[in-house]
Amino acid sequence: xxxxxxxxxxxxxxxxxxxxxxxxxxxxxxxxxxxxxxxxxxxxxxxxxxxxxxxxxxxxxxxxxxxxxxxxxxxxxxxxxxxxxxxxxxxxxxxxxxxxxxxxxxxxxxxxxxxxxxxxxxxxxxxxxxxxxxxxxxxxxxxxxxxxxxxxxxxxxxxxxxxxxxxxxxxxxxxxxxxxxxxxxxxxxxxxxxxxxxxxxxxxxxxxxxxxxxxxxxxxxxxxxxxxxxxxxxxxxxxxxxxxxxxxxxxxxxxxxxxxxxxxxxxxxxxxxxxxxxxxxxxxxxxxxxxxxxx
DNA sequence: TACCCGTGGGT
DNA sequence: TACCCAAGGGT
Numbered sequence: 001x002x003x004x005x006x007x008x009x010x011x012x013x014x015x016x017x018x019x020x021x022x023x024x025x026x027x028x029x030x031x032x033x034x035x036x037x038x039x040x041x042x043x044x045x046x047x048x049x050x051x052x053x054x055x056x057x058x059x060x061x062x063x064x065x066x067x068x069x070x071x072x073x074x075x076x077x078x079x080x081x082x083x084x085x086x087x088x089x090x091x092x093x094x095x096x097x098x099x100x101x102x103x104x105x106x107x108x109x110x111x112x113x114x115x116x117x118x119x120x121x122x123x124x125x126x127x128x129x130x131x132x133x134x135x136x137x138x139x140x141x142x143x144x145x146x147x148x149x150x151x152x153x154x155x156x157x158x159x160x161x162x163x164x165x166x167x168x169x170x171x172x173x174x175x176x177x178x179x180x181x182x183x184x185x186x187x188x189x190x191x192x193x194x195x196x197x198x199x200x201x202x203x204x205x206x207x208x209x210x211x212x213x214x215x216x217x218x219x220x221x222x223x224x225x226x227x228x229x230x231x232x233x234x235x236x237x238x239x240x241x242x243x244x245x246x247x248x249x250x251x252x253x254x255x256x257x258x259x260x261x262x263x264x265x266x267x268x269x270x271x272x273x274x275x276x277x278x279x280x281x282x283x284x285x286x287x288x289x290x291x292x293x294x295x
Numbered sequence: 296t297a298c299c300c301g302t303g304g305g306t
Numbered sequence: 307t308a309c310c311c312a313a314g315g316g317t
Contacts, residue, residue, distance in 0.1 A: 039313040046303075046312090080301030080312095087315085117315045137313045157296085183313065192311065193306065226301080235301050273300090 005147060005202055006171055006178055012201035013181035016188065020044065022051065023180070029103035029128035031055055033091065036120045036127075037084050044187070050077055062101050064092035068288025073275060074242050082238055086274055087115025105129045123179070132175035134166040139186025140179075144169075146190060150207030152216040153192070233257050233266040234275075241276055247283035 021027060022035035034054055038047040054075065058064040064072065069089045076085035091113045095103055103124070104110055110121040122133035141154040144165055154162065171178050189196045197203050197213075208214070226232055236256040241248055257263040267284075270276035277287045 036313065041300090041312055041314055042302080043304075043312050078302060080303085081314090083300070084315090115315065119314060123313070135313090138311090139313070180313095187313075231299080231301060238301090269300095 005205060006169065008201040008205075009185055010178055010181045013177070013184055017180075017184055018044075018188075021048070021055075023127075029105070029124065030059075030061055032128040033103055033120075033124050034088060036123050037088050037091075037115060038079060040084060040120070041081060042079055046079060050075070050079055058092075060101065061092040061095040061103065064089060065096040068286075068290075069274065070277070070286025070289035073238070073286050074289070077242075078239075082275055083273055084115060090114040091116070103128065105131075107131070107133060126176040126179050130176055132170055133179070134163065134170050135179035135183065136163065136166045137183060137186075139183045139190075140166065142192060143182055143186045143190045146195075146208035147202055147206045150211050150214075151218075152208060152214065153218065155218070230262065230266050230269065233259075233262055234270055237263070237267055237270060238275060241284060241286050244285075247279055247281075247285045249283055253284060 017023075020035075022031050027035075031051075035047065035051055038051055038054075057075065058067070067089075069086055072085040072089040073082050076082050079085075094113060095101060099109070104113075105125065105128070107121050107125045110116050110124050111118070113121075116124070119135065119137050122135045123137070125131040126133050126135055136158055138154075141158060141162060144162065145151045145154040148165060169178070185200070185202075189200050197206070197209055200206065200209075203209055233256075237253055240252055240256055244252075253267065254260070254263065257266070267276065271278060274287055277285050279285060
């Protein structure tokens with residue numbers, strides 16, 4: 001029965017899969033690693049153009065490692081969570097220095113790289129190297145919550161039971177295809193907001209649908225205000241540094257946010273995080289970048 | 296563990 | 307319009 005679920009989802013993937021550049025033969029482990037980090041909490045549509053630009057500009061880890069970290073932040077653009085750009089740059093340097101320039105192939109080695117957690121390590125080992133791992137992202141968690149457990153949404157963080165279930169579903173043959181197929185189902189059909197059950201290949205065996213799609217009754221799932229937060233302030237400050245082509249006077253940063261206390265706190269945070277660099281003359285820049293560096 | 300970390304599009 | 311949330315990770 002688990003086999004029936006897997007087979008139906010993998011067959012569906014065969015006809016419904018999107019043609020994404022990092023899935024093509026020849027994307028390479030580096031391209032796949034870059035895509036996975038860019039896709040952390042960020043929709044595919046926004047990642048696509050940035051990934052293309054990165055791959056053209058930095059086709060190998062060594063190419064990125066040869067640049068200052070600030071250039072990675074600059075070309076991250078508006079993807080959000082810019083520390084991921086620093087993480088990728090740090091990955092490139094570790095890969096270049098310690099792995100002979102080749103993206104490591106084992107889960108354990110990948111897991112040691114900065115910004116690579118359980119999901120990303122499993123994803124890269126699977127998609128780049130064909131290995132067999134349980135790949136448990138938000139899409140998979142939602143599909144399994146519904147199809148197997150009969151609940152509309154998974155818990156906030158993965159539970160041991162979820163991992164056990166995900167591992168029990170890893171097929172003996174072609175585990176990466178199962179992983180990408182069930183992720184794709186969650187992304188295109190079994191969506192968080194308005195699931196398209198009419199298009200679902202496992203609608204007839206989905207516990208949640210068979211139970212009449214009962215409404216979620218667990219604890220409140222989120223609640224994030226953004227306006228007025230330090231995050232928004234940091235974003236404003238970093239946008240100025242990104243778009244400038246040289247050191248930025250403090251006044252230009254001050255103009256982005258009215259509350260001076262919060263502004264200073266945010267700027268200090270950016271510096272602490274390595275996303276901004278103060279210069280002796282009182283100006284600021286992206287870390288390691290030089291004046292007039294080409295865009 | 297709960298919170299922090301950006302951004303923009305869909306509903 | 308306001309809110310939800312998107313291939314998470316670090317602390």
